[in-house]
Amino acid sequence: MPNTAITANRLADGFVIYLTADGGWSESLADAAVATSDDELEGLQAVAERAARAGTVIAPYAFDVETDAGRPLPRGRREILRTLGPSVRTDLGYQAARS
Amino acid sequence: MYRYDEFDHTFVTQRVAQFREQVARRIAGELTEDEFKPLRLMNGLYLQLHAYMLRVAIPYGTLSSRQLRQLGYIARRYDRGYGHFTTRQNIQFNWPTLKDVPDILADLAAVEMHAIQTSGNCIRNTTADATAGVAADEVADSRIYCEIIRQWSTLHPEFSFLPRKFKIAVTGSGRDRAVTAAHDIGLRLKLDADGNPGFEVLVGGGQGRTPILAVTIREFLPERHLLSYLEAILRVYNQLGRRDNIYKARIKILVRETGRDEFARLVEEEWAHIRDGELRLPDGEIERIQAYFAPPAYQALDDACPELAVQRAGNRAFDAWVGSNVEAHKRPGYAVVTISLKPHGGIPGDASAEQMEAVADLADRYGFGEIRVTYKQNLLLPDIRKGDLFALWQGLVAAGLATANAHRVTDIIACPGLDYCNLANARAIPVAQAISERFADPERERAIGNVTVNISGCINACAHHHVANIGILGVDKKGKEFYQVTLGGAADENAAIGDIVGPAFDEDRIADAVETVVDVYLAERRGADEPFIDTYRRIGLKPFKEKLYAAH
Structure with a gap:
């Protein structure tokens, strides 16, 4: 199974968030919990679904990640953009604060 | 310009209050996303890649200065200082927070605007000829009919849950400035032998994954029958359009599979029941609406200046x-x-x-x-x-708004693409920027002349790439963006769907490919008066294809 993380959008502002190992949510993919087995993924998905039912997050889904020394990195243009913000407005989105 | 009547005011204000309560219940956890999503979409609030997006209706693309100023205020007060105008003649704000949306809607209502019917399987904002009322060649002012359609289609109870979204376009003259052939219904104003205005009625056009040009089902519809005939078309569609497959749910599929003659017969049959009923526009109604669009206080001027x-x-x-x-x-x-x-x-x-x-x-x-x-x-x-x-x-x-490029190669239509949109497969804006920079020399751009370049970030074709002279479709191949080129599309009265030129180009080669296409045109055209589309129709795809793939 490929390494997998869980992402969603935050209810308050729709911003991209990632599920962390302690069951919280972070704006940074670097903080995301990475599932390396089906069992781990099921566990994370159950946490995400509970958060969605509780109403704090919207539309959670699992996606494949690369890992570098255990830290997750996005694969594919869509997930890369979600970690940053619009490539045509680098003054907006998460990339603005991180640059 | 048209002004809201008391009914409009009361309704929009009530809707804002209703949505404010729904947002509060959602934030309090009393509504699930599944329950809330249809409610937010009915009020124009989408969830996009990085944030919510609010799509505000600009009825037939007409704004007062007061309204535009208010849109600027909303952009600054609630968003990130800008807005995005769309091919639907609407505006989108890309960064509203959920709790602010009711306040935004209240600020919109204060200037007679809203975000109703900018989403969902209902009748959307009518696409209009932007030069309505002022075009030298128009038959009649199409805004009057757009406004009549707005009043009829707003909250129409029978057509709030159609098989799929539904878009009507109206153009005011023989020159099509509203892409009528690519709409669910296209109306082209014309005069009968006695000089009375009416419409050629086209139906079943659309883009997306199955691009189809609309076909004419009635050569002339007298203006008084506008609403009853539209209602007849919508009824046939509402009853027979497919609801089992989202890709086959638009009216274009129904018209194609039913056949033009049979579809027209079904419409006429339905129309016979209702044509002289309550939807027949009474004497005086068109004149009443017309009064809202009375010409401004023009001065008597010489045309020569x-x-x-x-x-x-x-x-x-x-x-x-x-x-x-x-x-x-x-x-x-x-x-x-x-x-x-x-x-x-x-x-x-x-x-x-x-x-x-x-x-x-x-x-x-x-x-x-x-x-x-x-x-x-x-x-x-x-x-x-x-x-x-x-x-x-x-x-x-x-104000940084004097770029001299209307209708030229850098007057590019681009959807938000993967930079913003949840549905997109590839980015569209950076490709538009690269092409625009490539042709930024004003002399060169003028020498190339009028040509349409449209770029969509997915097959939904929000940027109308199918009907562009040079159309570009972004596709995803294993996480990488590629761009498929079509040539020979047209959005005017001689509408055409472009031909796919060949294998897609990657991000680094797409601007080169467009430049190659333009170079072939310049080499082949019969003088500067022959626009790109005419040259293409004369010489066909082959010379372009040969040059584009010559090195491979």
Whole structure:
């Protein structure tokens, strides 16, 4: 199974968030919990679904990640953009604060 | 301009209050996302890639300066200082927070605007000829009919849950300036033998994954029957359109599978039951609506404007701008001005809050306070005295809005693409920027002449790539963006769907590919008067294809 993380959008502002190992949510993919087995993924998905039912997050889904020394990195243009913000407005989105 | 009546005011205000309560219940956890999603979509609130997006309706693309100023205020107060004008002649705000949306809707309601029916399987904002009421060649002012359609289609109980979304377009003359052939229903104003206005009715056009041009089901529909005939078409569609497969749910599929003649027969059969009923427009109704669109207080001017000739001769940049962005007006001494939202290398359709305010001020100072949004994602000032063009242009230069490229190769339509949109497969804006920069030399751009370049980030074709002279479709191949090129599409009265040229190009080669296409055109055209589309129709795909793939 490929390494997998869980992402969603935050209810308050729709911003991209990632599920962390302690069951919280972070704006940074670097903080995301990475599932390396089906069992781990099921566990994370159950946490995400509970958060969605509780109403704090919207539309959670699992996606494949690369890992570098255990830290997750996005694969594919869509997930890369979600970690940053619009490539045509680098003054907006998460990339603005991180640059 | 049309103003809300008491019913409109009361309803929109009630809707804002209702949505405010729904948002509060959602934030309090009393509504699930599944319950809330249809409610937010009914109020124009989408969830996009990075944030929520609010799509605000601009009925048939017509704005007062007060409304545009308010959009600028909303952009600054609640968003990130800008808005994005779309091919649907609407505006989108890309960063609203959920709790602010009711306040935004209240601020919109204060200037007779809303976000209702900008989503969902209902009748959407009517696409209009942006030069309605002022075009030198128009048969009749199409805004009157757009407004009649707006009143009829707003909250129409029978058509709130159609098989799929539904878009109507109206153009005011034989020149199609509203892409009518690519709409669910296209209406082309014409006169009968006695000089009475009516419509050629087209049905079943659409883009997306199955591009189909609309077919004419009625050569002439007298204006009094407009609503009953539209209702008959919608009823046939509502009853027979597919609800089991989203990809086959648009009316274009129904018309294609039923056949034009049979579909027309079904419509006529339904129409026979209702044509003389309550939807028949009573005497005086068209005149009543017409009064809202009465011409402004034009001055009696000579059409010749010697001052303008002197100003053009003395300023090359101004001269170039007049050459591309100024068109004939029906009244002597006046002109129609396109304000390009396509700065070279910029983001097509974006305008900052300051630019919206600047345009509103210029519309007040030099026009009659009216602004249009074009389906090409530009703004338009309909009534400018020729003698004021130079001062207006100076104001636009100061606001960064004087790009002289209307209808030219850098006047590119681009959807938000993967930079913003949840449905997109590839980015569209960076490709538009790369092409725009490639052709930024004004002399070269002028030499190329009029050509349409449209870029969609997915098969939904929001940027109308199928009907562009040069169409570009972004696709995803294993996480990488590629761009498929089509040639020979057209969005005017000779509408055509473009031909796929061959294998897609990657991000680094797509601007080169467009340049190659333009070079082939320049080499093959019979003089500067032969526009790209005419050359393409004369020589076909082959010369372009040979050059594009020569090295492979």
